[in-house]
Amino acid sequence: MRDTKTQKNRCLRCYHPLTAAMDIKADHIPKNGDLSICIKCGAVCAFTDNLTLRPLTKNEIEKISNSPEIMWDLRNAVSLVYFVQKVKNKKVLEN
Numbered sequence: 001m002r003d004t005k006t007q008k009n010r011c012l013r014c015y016h017p018l019t020a021a022m023d024i025k026a027d028h029i030p031k032n033g034d035l036s037i038c039i040k041c042g043a044v045c046a047f048t049d050n051l052t053l054r055p056l057t058k059n060e061i062e063k064i065s066n067s068p069e070i071m072w073d074l075r076n077a078v079s080l081v082y083f084v085q086k087v088k089n090k091k092v093l094e095n
């Protein structure tokens with residue numbers, strides 16, 4: 001896994017500040033069109049050529065919906081986000 005610094009972004013759904021990206025499967029550096037999942041809420045967006053975020057296009061949504069492999073990866077990544085948030089919230093409540 002590799003962290004890549006990105007432009008300072010805000011999630012398009014929850015406005016959580018995002019300043020880096022990490023590929024959970026490989027040492028991939030994000031590029032234009034790659035998917036981004038918000039670490040706070042799990043929203044799926046896409047990177048632009050300068051690593052800011054944009055909403056998915058209708059064609060991208062259709063391509064994702066028709067790909068069991070991409071859907072599987074997204075489901076796993078979003079589940080990971082929800083798990084991390086659950087653990088993080090539990091720690092906050094314990095302190």
Ligand SMILES: [Zn+2]
Pocket residue numbers: 011012013014015016038039040041042043
């Ligand atoms: Zn978000």
